[in-house]
Amino acid sequence: MASTHSKQLKEWLRQREVEELNLRRSMEEREIERADIDKRATERRLFRRLHLERREAETEEAILRAKEAQSLRLAQYEQEEKLAQELEKLQREELKQAKLRQKLRETSIELKDLEAKLRAAYVTKELAAQLAEKEAAKMEEKIREQTAHELQRSLWQQDEELERQRDLEEFQRKLRYRTELQEQMIEAEKQRQEAFKEFLREKKMVDDIVRQIQEEDMREMEQKMINMQKTQEEIEEFRKAREAWKQKERMEMEEENRRLVEYVQMQDMAQQQRMELMRQKEEEKAKVMEKIATALHVEQMKRKEREEIIQELLEEEARLAAEKKEQEEIEKQLRHRIEMRQQQKEYQRQRMEQLKREAAKESEERQRLLAKFAEDDRIEQLTAERRRLKVIEHRRAVERELEERRARRAEEMRKLIRLAELEKEEEKARLRLIEEERLRMLKEHATQLLGYLPRGVLREDDLPHLGSDFVEKYRQDQENT
Structure with missing residues (x-):
């Protein structure tokens, strides 16, 4: 117990030393x-002071x-303001010019027609490119x-070569196999023949044994017959019967052997x-597969x-239908514009004729107005002087009205003439x-559509405006065509 306490005290002292x-x-x-x-901190204060001094110098320079x-x-x-203005x-x-050009393009049949022809030329060029x-x-x-x-x-040749090689290898393999098989068959045949020979030997042995037994039986029978004092003729007849039986047995054995050999040959x-x-x-299967692959x-x-020809025909039909629809729309707008212009001209013509007719009937109008005024004032009921004054007044009123x-x-x-002149000027x-x-x-x-523009788009007097390079290329294209 005291020893344990001493050890704990030493351990505690050691831990205190370690902690101290x-x-x-x-x-x-920490120090x-x-x-x-x-x-x-000293370095930062120095750096901060230098930084402040540098910033002050930079600030002054920045202000300048x-x-x-x-x-x-x-x-x-x-x-920039002047340039911006x-x-x-x-x-x-x-x-303004762009809007004017856009309006002209939207309202002018000629420009629409030209734009349609240019689009058609682009389509033709695109189709030609396609x-x-x-x-x-x-x-x-x-x-x-x-x-x-x-x-x-x-690849077919290689495949054929590989196929031939494979066939050759297969043939050689089969040949080897056949040779081996033939050798095996020969060996088997030898073994079969040996077995057959052994069978024949065994059979011969059995036959010999059977024959011996039969001969012994015959001899016994002969001996018995002798013992029984049979005649010599009976003995001889018995011997002949025994020889005939032997011959028959031998022939049957040969026939059986022959049938066995034929059966083996037929199996081969x-x-x-x-x-x-x-x-x-x-x-035959390889040839058929090759023909099917070629036909497919x-x-x-x-x-x-x-499929490509059908697609081209469908695209061409769609293009022609779009061109036809656009041409019909242009023709419709052109007819409408011509009708409106004709109606306007017809109205102006009729109005001028009406004004001319009114001027031609001025004397008749004067008499009508005089009669009307006289009727209104009942001039026949007035005295001669007042009637004369009234007539003068009526004539002056008529003249004012006519004037x-x-x-x-x-x-x-x-106004009509000026309107017609303005319309002519506006048209010009x-x-x-x-x-x-x-x-x-x-x-x-x-320039981009040279060679694809429809006939009638370019006029001879347009060429000087299109540049010498275009004119030269245009002349060359015309000569080539």
């Missing part, structure tokens, strides 16, 4: 860490740069097919015939070609703008 040692080590580490923290940049930005802003003015003008691409694709497909055929042929021939029949069936490939190529009507007719006539301006837009559209698209 750890505590001193921890305090030393080192505190010194390091003070050092880093900002003032210079502000002056530069102000000048640049004024310049000019650009906005140009953009407004361009937008046809060329299809032709190239067909050619490439043919080359690929030819390459594939050659590769297939090569049947086995050979079965093997030959299997080989012929395998060859040819049928697949024909079906693919038919006002003449003035209205003249004003309306001038519209035609001029349409012509400018037509030339602009041709300049934009004609």
Whole structure:
């Protein structure tokens, strides 16, 4: 018990020493860490002071740069503002021109027709490109097919070679197998023959034993007969019967042996015939499979070609239907516009004729108005002087009325004439703008569509506006066609 207590006390003292040692080590580490923290704090204060000094210098420099940049930005802003105003003015003008061109395109039958023809030219070019691409694709497909055929042929040849090699190996294997089988069969035949010989030997032994037994029996019978004092003739007859029986037994044995040999030969021939029949069936099956594969490939190529032709026909029908619909719409708008213009002209013509008729009937109108005024005032009931004054007053009123009507007719006539002149001027301006837009559209698209533009799109007087390069290419294209 005292020894245990002493051990526990020693252990406790040892642990206290370890704890004190750890505590001193921890305090030393804390002192080192505190010194390091003070050092880093001093360095940070120094770095902060240097950083503040550098920031003040950078701030002053930045203020100077900002003032210079502000002056530069102000000048640049004024310049950009001026450029922006000019650009906005140009953009407004361009937008105005673009809207005008767009309106002309939407309302002008000529530009719609030109746009439709240009689209048709693009479609023709695209179709030509597609046809060329299809032709190239067909050619490439043919080359690929030819390459594939050659590769297939090569693979077939390789397959045939491999097949021949396999067949040769199979033939050699079968030949070896057959040789081995024949050797086995020969060996088996030898064994069978040996067994047969052994069988024959055993049979001979058995037969000999049987014969011996029979001979012994015969001898015994002979001896018995002798003992029984049979005659010599009976003995001789017995011997002949015994010899005949022996001959018959030998013939039966030979016939049995012959049948055994024939049966073995027939089994060999049947086995050979079965093997030959299997080989012929395998060859016929391989030929049939090759013919089926070739026929399937040819049928697949024909079906693919038919599908491509049908697709091309459907695309062409859709394109022609769209062109026909668009042409009918253009013709409808053109007829409507012509009818509206004719109606307007007819109205103006009828109105001018009506004004002319009214001017021609002015004297009749004067008399009618005088009669009307006289009726209204009952002039026949007045005295002669008052009647004369009234007639003068009536004539002056009629003249004023007629003058006002003449003035209205003249004003309306001038308006109609001015309207017709304005319509002519507007039509001329519209035609001029349409012509400018037509030339602009041709300049934009004609070079790309050279060789695909429909007849009538280009006029001879358009060529100088399209550039010398286009004219040269156009002349060459015309010479080639």
